[in-house]
Amino acid sequence: GAGVSQTPSNKVTEKGKYVELRCDPISGHTALYWYRQSLGQGPEFLIYFQGTGAADDSGLPNDRFFAVRPEGSVSTLKIQRTERGDSAVYLCASSLGANTGELFFGEGSRLTVL
Amino acid sequence: QKEVEQNSGPLSVPEGAIASLNCTYSDRVSQSFFWYRQYSGKSPELIMSIYSNGDKEDGRFTAQLNKASQYVSLLIRDSQPSDSATYLCAVAPFGNEKLTFGTGTRLTIIP
Numbered sequence: 055g056a057g058v059s060q061t062p063s064n065k066v067t068e069k070g071k072y073v074e075l076r077c078d079p080i081s082g083h084t085a086l087y088w089y090r091q092s093l094g095q096g097p098e099f100l101i102y103f104q105g106t107g108a109a110d111d112s113g114l115p116n117d118r119f120f121a122v123r124p125e126g127s128v129s130t131l132k133i134q135r136t137e138r139g140d141s142a143v144y145l146c147a148s149s150l151g152a153n154t155g156e157l158f159f160g161e162g163s164r165l166t167v168l
Numbered sequence: 169q170k171e172v173e174q175n176s177g178p179l180s181v182p183e184g185a186i187a188s189l190n191c192t193y194s195d196r197v198s199q200s201f202f203w204y205r206q207y208s209g210k211s212p213e214l215i216m217s218i219y220s221n222g223d224k225e226d227g228r229f230t231a232q233l234n235k236a237s238q239y240v241s242l243l244i245r246d247s248q249p250s251d252s253a254t255y256l257c258a259v260a261p262f263g264n265e266k267l268t269f270g271t272g273t274r275l276t277i278i279p
Binding site for chain 2: 089096109112145149159161
């Protein structure tokens, strides 16, 4: 596809459930990022992949959050035992590579935990 | 103190006037600076990047950077209603892709 694709666009789940959010980056982009944005706030960094490996996962809030990118393309953000405070828009972005700062964002996955 | 601070606004500017958006950052090792625009309900998109002190112009947009004062600004000339959006300031250390965003300034251009 032409842009970063994220699925699902909306996810409603119950407290304690497990969710997976998927990101398909722009073809040829080696760097992939996950951010989280709450209402009225800027995007909050979660994790960054360069290729298959997590180059920086310092933003993951706790061990309930985990992300993978097994083949260096599609990435999945996994949240275990969801809590109401996890409700936010989860944004995925990709870029051509190192040091550009030019992130191309997907439209996000809105997660609501009831 | 937040790493990247912006006035949340809203900032209202008449159509055709200059909109001035400001951002300060706390980490002196920051080397890369970006302005992203985010329309309501949409994802952020990059509009300007700046790495050196001084001004950088691109069309109606001018980014200004003062590393000594740890200050970045964005000027929008001849403001149009389509410029109404939230503007996010982001900073990163050199060689590090981890962008830290401010909370954004909501700009409204009044026709």
